[in-house]
Amino acid sequence: MGRPMQVARYWRHFKEKYRMVGTKCKECGEIYFPPRQVCPKCGSREMEDVQLSGKGKVLSWTIVRNPPSGFEYFRPYPLALIELEEGPIVLAQLTDVDENQIDFGMEVEMVTRKIREFEGDGLILYGYKFRPPIKP
Amino acid sequence: MRKAVIIGVGAVPVGEHWRTSLRDMAVEALLNAMEDAGVDRVDSLYVGNMASGSFIEQENLGALIADFAGLGNIPAVKIEAACASGGAAVQEGVKAVMSGLEDVVAVIGVEKMTDAWATDATRYLGYAADGEYELFHGASFVALNALVMRYYMKEYGYTEEDLAHFSVNAHANGAKNPYAMFKRPIKLETVLKSPYIADPIKLFDASPVCDGAAAVIITTEEKAREFVDKAKMVEVAGIGRAIDTINLANREDLLTLKAAKVAAERAYKMAGITVKDIDLFEIHDAFTIMAALSLEAIGAAEKGKGAQLAVEGQIAIDGDYPIQTLGGLKSRGHPVGATGVYQTIEAVWQLREEAPNQVPDPEVALTQNIGGTGSNITINILRRV
């Protein structure tokens, strides 16, 4: 569905999308995702990359039944706000989960999954989704 | 500074206008407003529009509309603040008049949404979210609002039925508005039996995709007297606008519309009023949850008590806080970039006491227009002259 843009538009975000790298303010210590150049809390411009754990809890969720074009294939799909261990909240799809199993505070971990593909072109976009952790 | 006074309003009914293009809707609304004001020329045109480039492959609406309305070589630009584009365009017109740079300005809000396929329309609206970190991950605006609604219900113990009162009120009022898209009352069970589009948001919690155009003519108090009687004049006494994080997940508090709070404080201060002085509220109920959070942010309800006002019937036309007096976004419709201007003309009808669903003897009205999931909000205070 649809046509992709220039590939650079996607690969420039690999660090965040594949590894969940955020930024940390060197002045006040606040951690952000997605990365920022300026700390909205203290105004500092001294920011450094920080690797996030990808572990967190479901803060709220919905089931998307009328998706934007490009996502028809996946519908219906669960979408959630996840509060990461380090503090930031991230919006992402949930995967490998029964819709009735989702609840407030449910533990989840980041995985890399297909987000979207395009007709004909062959380009597939990947990114983070979250699932209940697989326990040994 | 000079006072900015609205002397004319005009619109086309909101709906699915299959036979009418954006330019024809816009010209019709604009000419109606100019006729109402008794002006045959304006110094400048401000166009509130959210996404014409996506919806109909047309940008540069300032030139398009001013040209086809026969306004000559005037300055004309498009103002964009997502779904708050209409409210923002009114503010730009007010600022131009107050500053002394322009004497008679036209403001139009216009959106043509129904030419796009439904899933594409959902995508285009999503461009107003954080494209890279919300839309990329499959978030629609309904879905983002659903995340807020579920959290609100959990935090304060509300049910889906409690929130549904906002839709019932909007339809009860909109039934009397000839410009409304849905001119019929609904029952609570109509909302509750409607299908989920992003749980817990159901079809009847949400405003429709539609087309519309609405316009106002703004001038100075002195100049207004040349064109209309005092009974037709409505002052824009206060304006406020503020942003919040573009990404819902980055909010300090998911359940506070901080931008509305800041914008309201600015608008109240400029108008020299408090929320108690306001007789009617046209707020941004794109989804029922936004009506609840808006009432809290503008000070009509304490935090967590917004939905309570709906349950108690205080938002009805004869209540303490009448909202959506001519249908709001839910019943009048939400042609996104036009909505803020529809709200403005509805407030004008009320203050002139010519509304088909009249609030008794109003002096002051508030309009609140939200862009994004609360990321760009305008508040305007209108007052009888």
Ligand SMILES: [Zn+2]
């Ligand atoms: Zn900082």
